[in-house]
Every structure is written in C-alpha cells, then in structure tokens.
Amino acid sequence: MATPSALGGPADRLASVVALRELADRLEDSGVEQAMREGWSWSEVAEALGVTRQAVHKKHLKRLADAGIELRRRNG
Amino acid sequence: MTTAMDDDRLTHGMRGLVASCVEEAARRGSTVVEAEHVLLAISADPDIPACRLLADAGLDHASIEKALREERLRSLESAGVQPIDAQTLPASRSTAKPRWGASAAMGMKRERRGGGSRELAVLIGILRAEVGTVPRALAIAGVDRAGLLVRLEQASL
Numbered sequence: 001m002a003t004p005s006a007l008g009g010p011a012d013r014l015a016s017v018v019a020l021r022e023l024a025d026r027l028e029d030s031g032v033e034q035a036m037r038e039g040w041s042w043s044e045v046a047e048a049l050g051v052t053r054q055a056v057h058k059k060h061l062k063r064l065a066d067a068g069i070e071l072r073r074r075n076g
Numbered sequence: 077m078t079t080a081m082d083d084d085r086l087t088h089g090m091r092g093l094v095a096s097c098v099e100e101a102a103r104r105g106s107t108v109v110e111a112e113h114v115l116l117a118i119s120a121d122p123d124i125p126a127c128r129l130l131a132d133a134g135l136d137h138a139s140i141e142k143a144l145r146e147e148r149l150r151s152l153e154s155a156g157v158q159p160i161d162a163q164t165l166p167a168s169r170s171t172a173k174p175r176w177g178a179s180a181a182m183g184m185k186r187e188r189r190g191g192g193s194r195e196l197a198v199l200i201g202i203l204r205a206e207v208g209t210v211p212r213a214l215a216i217a218g219v220d221r222a223g224l225l226v227r228l229e230q231a232s233l
Contacts, residue, residue, distance in 0.1 A: 006211035015212055016155035019148045023160065026105065029167035067168030 032060050033069065041072050093117055093124075101174040105167070111202045111210045112144055118199050126195040129231055133224045135217075143217035145155035147209060149195055150216060179208055194230045200225065 046053040096117035098218040183201035
C-alpha cells in the first residue's frame with residue numbers, strides 16, 4: 001500500500017476526531033468550572049455530562065481546588 | 077494512548093527540552109505532551125542546532141503555531157464544525173504535570189538510540205511520522221517535510 005497522505009480522505013476524517021476531542025475537552029473544562037463557580041454539586045455536573053460523579057471528580061477536582069474555587073460538598 | 081516518562085532515565089542535556097515540552101503542552105491547555113509540543117519546544121531554543129535547522133526551513137516558533145492553528149481549523153471544518161474563540165471558554169489551568177502522548181513518546185524513544193545531537197534525533201523522530209497533527213500542519217504550511225528530513229539526517233551524521 002502507498003504511504004497514506006497526511007491531508008484529505010481518511011486523514012482529514014481522523015484528524016477531525018482529534019480536533020473535536022480537543023474542543024470537547026476545552027468545553028468540558030470551562031463548563032464544569034462555570035457550573036461549580038455557580039454552586040452546582042458534583043452530582044449535578046456528572047448528571048449533566050452523563051458520567052459518574054467519581055469520573056467528573058477524578059478529572060476536575062484537583063484543578064478546581066487548586067484554582068481556589070469553593071466546591072459544594074452538600075449532596076455530593 | 078499515553079505512557080509514563082521516567083525523567084531519571086533521560087540524559088542531562090535532554091532535561092531542559094523535556095521541561096520545555098511539558099511547558100508548551102501546559103501553556104496550550106493540554107494535559108498530554110504530543111509531538112507538536114516537542115516541535116514547538118525545539119523551535120523555541122536558539123542555542124540548539126535543531127532549532128537553527130528548523131529556522132532555515134522557515135519554521136520558527138510563531139510559524140509553527142500558525143500552522144498548528146490552521147491544521148485544527150481545517151480538521152474541525154472537515155467535520156462541519158466552526159471553531160470557538162478560546163476567550164469564550166475560560167478555564168483554570170491544570171496543575172497536574174502533563175502525561176506523554178504516543179506521538180511525543182515515539183520521538184523521544186528514538187533519542188535513546190540515536191547518535192549526534194539528541195535534540196536533532198528527537199526532531200527527526202517527530203518528523204518521520206507520515207500522518208497526524210505535525211505532518212498535517214507542515215503540509216498545510218507548504219513545508220517539504222521529506223526534504224527537511226534529508227537535511228536533518230545529513231546534519232546528524
């Protein structure tokens with residue numbers, strides 16, 4: 001098989017996955033931070049994202065705590 | 077895919093580059109160090125020959141950043157997605173040390189085998205990839221990657 005091209009065809013399709021994942025990560029970081037600043041609970045954020053509370057906690061707790069954001073503990 | 081990078085196994089001269097790669101990744105809001113961050117880190121250090129060879133090919137830090145931006149725009153566009161201004165997505169920076177992604181780890185692995193300048197060996201390893209973010213960005217910028225590789229390999233002899 002010829003060397004695959006870096007542009008066009010499947011390369012563009014696969015690169016769009018990389019770019020969309022990056023964009024989704026940025027949207028998640030920003031959205032979770034905004035919600036927590038507005039007093040959402042971890043459970044509410046998790047439910048909105050369709051993931052477990054543990055997953056969202058593991059991914060964002062340290063970053064938000066280090067940023068000095070007051071995190072709601074009541075009701076998870 | 078990510079992999080752990082044991083900094084203790086790196087040669088002394090590579091520690092500076094490794095720290096710069098991690099900083100480039102963190103500055104761009106990435107929790108993973110990828111090949112593009114290694115390329116940016118090398119292009120930002122005028123004291124190393126690899127940086128000067130990139131500059132000779134028209135690739136300085138600013139032009140690489142521009143090419144990477146254009147690559148992401150094109151990739152989003154191919155999925156029918158408009159980019160979002162980063163200013164509208166404020167988020168505190170992660171305080172965790174970024175992990176190493178597969179594309180960067182591949183270039184770094186080559187460093188342990190190569191002779192000559194270590195940074196040059198890493199750069200060659202990074203630029204050998206035929207597909208992915210770095211070759212796409214270089215192709216969009218109109219850089220002759222194959223020709224650049226030949227010149228880098230000659231310089232590493």
